[in-house]
Amino acid sequence: MKTTFKEENNDFVMYLSGRLDTATSPDVEKDMQVLMDCEGHNIILDCTDLEYISSSGLRLFLNVLKNAKSKGSHVYIRGVNADINKVFAMTGFSNLFEFK
Amino acid sequence: MAENTNLRQNSKARVSIGILITAAVLVIVMGTVQYWFASSGIKAEVEEHARGELRVKSLEIKNVMTAAEVAVENMVWVVEQNLDKPDSMYSITRRLLSDNDGVIVGSAVGFEPYYYREKGRQYSPYSYENGDEVIDKQLGTDKYDYHEMEWYTETMRTGQGHWSEPYFDENGGEMMMTTFSYPVHDKKGKTVAVLTADLSLEWLSDVINKRRAFPSSFNVVISRNGLIIVSPVDSLILKYNAHSFATKNNDTVMQRVTKAMIDGSSGMATVKDPKGKKNYIYYSPIDGNTGWSMAVICSDQDIFQNLRQRNFILILLMIGGLSLLVFIISRSLNTFVKLQNVNAEKERIGSELLIASNIQKGMLPKIFPPFPDRDDIDIYGSLKAAKEIGGDLYDFFIRDEKLFFCIGDVSGKGVPASLVMAVTRSLFRTVSAHEASPERIMEQMNDAMAEMNESNMFVTLFVGVLDLLTGQMRYSNAGHCPPMMVDGNDVELLQMDSNVPLGLMMKWKYTVQEAMIAPQTTLFLYTDGLTEAENSAHELFGEERMIDTGRKNSDVESSEDLLSAMNDAVRAFVDGNEQSDDLTMLALRFTKNQAVIKLQRSLILPNDVNAVPQLASFVDDVCEQLDIDPSTNMSLNLALEEAVVNVMKYAYPEGTKGEVHIDAKASDKRLRITITDSGIPFDPTAQREADTSLSVEERPIGGLGIYLVRQLMDSINYNRVDGKNVLTLLKKLG
Numbered sequence: 001m002k003t004t005f006k007e008e009n010n011d012f013v014m015y016l017s018g019r020l021d022t023a024t025s026p027d028v029e030k031d032m033q034v035l036m037d038c039e040g041h042n043i044i045l046d047c048t049d050l051e052y053i054s055s056s057g058l059r060l061f062l063n064v065l066k067n068a069k070s071k072g073s074h075v076y077i078r079g080v081n082a083d084i085n086k087v088f089a090m091t092g093f094s095n096l097f098e099f100k
Numbered sequence: 101m102a103e104n105t106n107l108r109q110n111s112k113a114r115v116s117i118g119i120l121i122t123a124a125v126l127v128i129v130m131g132t133v134q135y136w137f138a139s140s141g142i143k144a145e146v147e148e149h150a151r152g153e154l155r156v157k158s159l160e161i162k163n164v165m166t167a168a169e170v171a172v173e174n175m176v177w178v179v180e181q182n183l184d185k186p187d188s189m190y191s192i193t194r195r196l197l198s199d200n201d202g203v204i205v206g207s208a209v210g211f212e213p214y215y216y217r218e219k220g221r222q223y224s225p226y227s228y229e230n231g232d233e234v235i236d237k238q239l240g241t242d243k244y245d246y247h248e249m250e251w252y253t254e255t256m257r258t259g260q261g262h263w264s265e266p267y268f269d270e271n272g273g274e275m276m277m278t279t280f281s282y283p284v285h286d287k288k289g290k291t292v293a294v295l296t297a298d299l300s301l302e303w304l305s306d307v308i309n310k311r312r313a314f315p316s317s318f319n320v321v322i323s324r325n326g327l328i329i330v331s332p333v334d335s336l337i338l339k340y341n342a343h344s345f346a347t348k349n350n351d352t353v354m355q356r357v358t359k360a361m362i363d364g365s366s367g368m369a370t371v372k373d374p375k376g377k378k379n380y381i382y383y384s385p386i387d388g389n390t391g392w393s394m395a396v397i398c399s400d401q402d403i404f405q406n407l408r409q410r411n412f413i414l415i416l417l418m419i420g421g422l423s424l425l426v427f428i429i430s431r432s433l434n435t436f437v438k439l440q441n442v443n444a445e446k447e448r449i450g451s452e453l454l455i456a457s458n459i460q461k462g463m464l465p466k467i468f469p470p471f472p473d474r475d476d477i478d479i480y481g482s483l484k485a486a487k488e489i490g491g492d493l494y495d496f497f498i499r500d501e502k503l504f505f506c507i508g509d510v511s512g513k514g515v516p517a518s519l520v521m522a523v524t525r526s527l528f529r530t531v532s533a534h535e536a537s538p539e540r541i542m543e544q545m546n547d548a549m550a551e552m553n554e555s556n557m558f559v560t561l562f563v564g565v566l567d568l569l570t571g572q573m574r575y576s577n578a579g580h581c582p583p584m585m586v587d588g589n590d591v592e593l594l595q596m597d598s599n600v601p602l603g604l605m606m607k608w609k610y611t612v613q614e615a616m617i618a619p620q621t622t623l624f625l626y627t628d629g630l631t632e633a634e635n636s637a638h639e640l641f642g643e644e645r646m647i648d649t650g651r652k653n654s655d656v657e658s659s660e661d662l663l664s665a666m667n668d669a670v671r672a673f674v675d676g677n678e679q680s681d682d683l684t685m686l687a688l689r690f691t692k693n694q695a696v697i698k699l700q701r702s703l704i705l706p707n708d709v710n711a712v713p714q715l716a717s718f719v720d721d722v723c724e725q726l727d728i729d730p731s732t733n734m735s736l737n738l739a740l741e742e743a744v745v746n747v748m749k750y751a752y753p754e755g756t757k758g759e760v761h762i763d764a765k766a767s768d769k770r771l772r773i774t775i776t777d778s779g780i781p782f783d784p785t786a787q788r789e790a791d792t793s794l795s796v797e798e799r800p801i802g803g804l805g806i807y808l809v810r811q812l813m814d815s816i817n818y819n820r821v822d823g824k825n826v827l828t829l830l831k832k833l834g
Contacts, residue, residue, distance in 0.1 A: 022745045023712040052716075052734060054741045055804040065796055083734045090811045091804055092792030 003031040012041045017049030020057030028060055035064050038073045044100065048079030053087060065096060076100045116430050123425060127418040135411050139404060146403050147368060150382035150396040153311075154366075157319065157394055160307050162387040164203060165280075165299070169261060169389070171200050172282045172297045179209055179284050179295055186216045189225035190236045196297060197227055197234055205229045205277065206269075206298030208239045209284065210246045212256075215292055222246065228298070255281040255294045263390045266301055266329045268338055276301040276329075276338060278390070305330050308394070314402035324391025326362050357381055361393035377401060453515070457485060460518050463525050464494060468660065476568050477503055478689040480659040482667070483682065484629075490682035491517030491559075492627050493525050497532075500785045501568050501817035501828060504532045504541075507625040507686050508561035508580060511601075520557045523549070524602070528563070534786055536818070538563040538576040539612035542602070546578070546610070549603035558601040562625060569772075569817060569828055571617045571690055576610045578602050581628055584650050586662060587621040591650040593643075594623075622662050622689040624650060629683035633670050636677045641670055659687035699725055699766040704759050705744065707752040707779075712741055715762070722764045726771065726833065736771075736831060739812040742805035743775055743784070743827060751779025751825055769834065770814070775827040782825055784809075785818045 001024035004015040012035055020028060035043050043064060047053075065075045078100040080088065088094045175196050182188045193207040206228035213221045222240030240246045247253070255262045264279040277298045284293040308319045308330045321330035326343035328336045343362060346354035353371045360367055366384040373379055378400035386392040461483065468480050481494050491510025496503060506528050510517040524545070531544045541563050549559065562583060564575040575594070579601035582593040597611040617623065626646070633641040649669040656662045663685050670683070703718045705711040719740055723733040744760055752758045761776040790807040809816055809829065817828040 019713075019716070021712050021716070021741055022709045052737065054738055054745075055808055056745070058804060062796070062799060069796055083731050086731075087738065087808070090792075090808065091790075092794075095793075096796050096799070 001028060003028055005031070005034050007041075008044075010041055011044050012038055013044040013046055015046045015049065017051075019052040020050060020060070021052060021054045022056040025054075025056035025060055028057070029063075032060060032064055036067050038068050039071045040073075042074040042076065043068050044076045044078050046078045047081075047084060050080070050084060053084055055091075058087070058091060058093060061093065061097070074098060115433060116426065119429055120422075120426050123422045127415065127422055131411060131415050131418065134414065135407070138407050138411070142403060142407055146380065146398060147382060150368075150380075150398065151366075151384065153319075153396055154382060154384040154394055157308055158384065158386040161304065161321075161390075161392070161394075164303070164307075165263070165388050165390060168200065168204060168280050168297050168299050169282075171196060171204065172280050172295055173261070175207075176282050176284055176295050179293065180286070183284075183286060183292070186219060186223065186225075190227060193225055193227035194234055194236070197229060200297070203299060203303075204297045205275070205300040206296075208246075208296045209293050210239065210252050210296065211293040212291075213247060251279050251281040251296060252294050255283050256291055259283050259291055261389065265323050265325060265327060266338060269298065276304075301329065314398050316402050317396060317398040320395045320397065321386070321392055322358065322361055322395075324362060324364075324393075326358055329392065330394075357383060357395070361385070361395065364391065364393065373399075456515060456518055460521060461485075463522060465496060470496070471498065474498075476690065476692040477566075478659045478691050479687070480663050481684075481686040482663060483684045484679065485682050486513070486629075486679050490514075491521040492629065492682035492684035493521045494625065494684060494686045495525055495528055496686070496688070497529075498568070498815075499533070500536070501815045501830060502536060503566040503568055503688070504528075504563075505566070505625075505686070505688060506561055506563045507583075507627065507684065508559050508602075509627040509629075509682075509684075510559045511557050513681075516555065516557065520549075520559060520603075524559050524561065528561075532563075532565075534788070536565060536783070536786065537612065538565050538574050539610040541565075542576045542578055542599070542610040543608070546602045546608055547606060550606040553603045558603040560601045564623075566617060566623075566688070566690065567817070567819060568690075568692065570819070571619065571692060572819075573615050573617050573623075574612055575615070576612050578610065581626065581631065583626075584624040584647065585615075585617075585621055586624055586650045586654050586656075587618060588655055591647055591654055593647070617690045619690055619692045622656070622659055622687055624662060624666070625686040625688070626666075627682060627684040629679075629681040630666070630670060630685060632681060633674050633683065634677060634680060635674045641673050645669065645673065659689040662687045662689075696767055697765055698768060699764065701725075701764045703762040705762065707748040707756070707758045707760060707777075709745060709748060712745065715740055715744055718762065718764075722766075722771070726766055728771075728833070732831075735812040736773075739809045739829060739831075740773065740775075742808050743816075743829060746784050746805050747775060747777050747779065747782070747825065747827070750784075751777045751782040753780070766833065769832065771831045771833055773829045773831075775825075775829070777825050778823065779825060781820050783818045783820070784827065785816055 001018040001020060006013045006015070014032065014035060045061065045064070068075045075097060076099065077097045175192060178192055179189070182192065189209045193209060196207040197204055206226065208224050208226035210224040216223055222238070222245065224239035224246055225236065226239035227234050227236050251262060251264045261280060261282045264281070266276055266278045269275055269277045277300055279296050279298050281294045281296045283291040284295055286292045304321070308321055309332065312318065318332040319330065320328065322328055322342045326341040327338060328340050328342050329338070331337055343355065343358040346358050353369055357369050361383050364385040368380065368382045371379050371381060380398050380400065380403070381395050383393060383395035386394055464483060465481065470479055471477060479496060483492055483494070490513050494507040496505035508524055510520045510524065527545045527548055528541070531541050535541050535544065542561070560580040561578045562575065562580040564573055566573045576599065577596045578599050582596045585592050585594060594615060595613060597613060599610050600608055631641055631643055631646060646666070649666055653662055653665040656665065666685060699722065701718070701722055703715065705714060716737055719737045720733065723736060728736070744762065747760050758777060758779055763774045765772045784806045787806050790803040813829045814832045815830045819826045
């Protein structure tokens with residue numbers, strides 16, 4: 001599991017690649033601290049290379065969203081594959097996030 | 101409805117009024133006819149009566165008058181024999197008086213002038229009663245020249261007997277009289293004197309008016325000139341001429357009547373008196389030579405008073421009867437209308453009951469087979485309601501590879517029972533949605549029902565939970581009749597603990613029992629409508645016959661066959677007798693087959709989330725072996741990770757060490773993954789499901805894991821076996 005943080009056009013962008021499961025999520029949670037101080041920036045979670053996500057990963061996504069919302073920022077999800085999209089739909093996350 | 105009522109009331113009113121009018125017309129016609137017949141009868145009778153009275157009175161008067169005439173005529177002979185002895189005349193007149201005491205009150209012999217030269221011009225010996233004595237005197241005086249008097253002149257002229265007009269005698273009698281005069285002849289036949297007899301008419305009034313036909317009727321007698329002789333009004337007597345009186349008063353009817361009376365005819369007339377009241381006058385001449393005529397006058401009031409009274413009473417009675425009749429008819433109409441309303445109401449309730457019955461039946465599973473894509477369970481049920489809706493129920497569903505089922509019977513019948521039945525069924529569904537232990541399902545249902553049990557209704561209920569993976573059945577019974585187990589060899593009733601029915605005792609601790617259901621065994625559940633089905637001899641079908649039927653059909657191959665065999669047996673037993681109670685049956689046949697195992701793998705992990713990648717490669721390996729597509733592969737990965745992580749987190753509290761065993765078994769049809777751990781009891785299936793419709797702010801961070809497992813797998817099943825948590829996940833293949 002690998003994460004990359006970039007600031008693009010004033011947006012905070014995090015590239016996620018590999019399996020975001022229970023084992024890897026504690027590390028990813030630390031990587032995501034950079035997204036917490038997001039005042040004045042929208043956040044983009046780029047899932048183009050994300051192979052797998054479990055409820056632990058979803059939990060992290062929800063954390064980011066809750067924090068951003070309280071600071072008036074938007075969270076966009078970008079490039080999800082069909083299987084992961086299915087999980088998002090199943091859990092109702094499709095209704096919570098904005099997709100790019 | 102209101103319109104109907106109005107219509108009915110209108111038609112009721114119309115019928116009532118119609119009857120009233122008809123009856124009123126009838127009463128009036130009947131009364132009139134009756135009155136007419138009665139009055140003409142009475143009129144005829146009155147006339148008859150009046151004429152009879154006239155005849156009788158006339159005869160009475162005639163008798164007296166004739167007697168006087170005869171006495172005078174006889175005495176004339178004595179006078180003629182003694183014409184030569186003028187002084188003997190007093191003895192003759194006295195004799196006439198004494199012979200006719202009380203009737204003839206005076207008598208005189210008036211000789212023609214100078215018949216006896218020595219006696220002068222007037223010689224008229226006269227005797228008259230004065231009180232008790234008889235006084236003799238000369239009638240003729242200087243002031244009274246009897247030769248001028250009518251009684252003398254008329255008698256002398258005609259030579260025949262003559263009755264004078266009645267008059268009031270002021271010369272001594274002081275009474276009403278009439279005088280009969282008869283000529284006296286000498287030996288040569290010449291009329292030389294007139295013998296008179298003064299007839300007191302004191303008795304006349306008595307005779308005429310002593311008896312009257314009606315209380316206020318009266319009789320009148322008038323002379324041949326119309327002089328009133330007898331009248332109830334004394335002041336009229338001898339003072340008025342009836343005919344002149346009528347003429348003076350312009351009373352044409354009375355004029356005609358008095359004229360007829362004077363002329364000596366009989367007849368009848370209707371007159372109105374000065375007060376305008378109607379009177380009837382019947383008149384007829386009095387026999388004899390007096391020329392008198394008598395009239396009987398009756399008032400219309402008198403004659404018809406009784407009749408009118410009777411008619412009045414009769415009409416009152418008729419009106420009373422009529423009112424009674426109308427009352428009765430309107431009452432019966434009311435009853436009729438009420439009956440119609442009641443019938444309409446009954447129809448309405450009937451159709452509502454039918455709807456209720458349909459709703460009730462709709463609550464019960466009624467599509468059989470209910471699980472067409474399952475080969476491990478075969479269920480068939482039937483509910484035959486008695487005449488109306490009842491309180492029998494059954495229900496079943498599969499959750500987490502467990503069959504939850506129940507059968508019950510609510511006390512009582514009808515709508516109340518059906519309401520309780522509906523509540524019971526809902527409670528069963530609600531409670532068993534998150535509770536897998538039959539005794540706890542029972543307890544929660546019982547507490548809920550006991551709390552709201554206002555009407556002390558209760559439910560006998562059997563709840564069973566059959567683990568479709570193992571055939572282990574756990575059950576709890578609240579006073580329901582014991583189900584019957586039918587396998588290929590034998591039949592037996594399930595062992596039952598005694599627990600109270602639901603709804604009676606708050607906080608009752610229900611016991612749970614267990615039984616293993618071998619494949620190809622049928623569990624037969626029923627209500628007492630089966631065992632208490634009655635034939636015409638009032639014998640009950642009973643447990644024995646049920647077990648017999650089960651035994652005879654122990655080799656049946658489907659639940660439907662067993663049910664129809666039982667149905668046939670009951671129908672044959674009752675033989676057309678009416679079904680008195682709901683008949684509810686439910687047969688569950690456990691048809692689990694040992695599948696051919698295509699693959700079997702296992703993995704043991706420590707309770708460490710960092711071992712999750714091992715789990716992922718285990719799943720990938722299994723999927724590769726079974727040629728499972730990548731998308732399903734990912735679903736299985738996700739489901740398994742969530743299930744195993746759940747166990748690691750909750751069955752093993754932080755700091756404790758343990759293992760998690762993962763076994764995968766696959767047949768052609770399904771993949772079965774069993775996760776076993778030795779941690780503390782933890783049933784993930786009993787957790788509340790995540791609500792995926794909440795907003796970001798409301799959404800809890802956790803709780804998604806088990807939800808995802810349910811979504812991704814076809815079924816999930818938890819059991820605590822031998823101190824271990826056993827979670828089984830199933831995924832259909834192909």
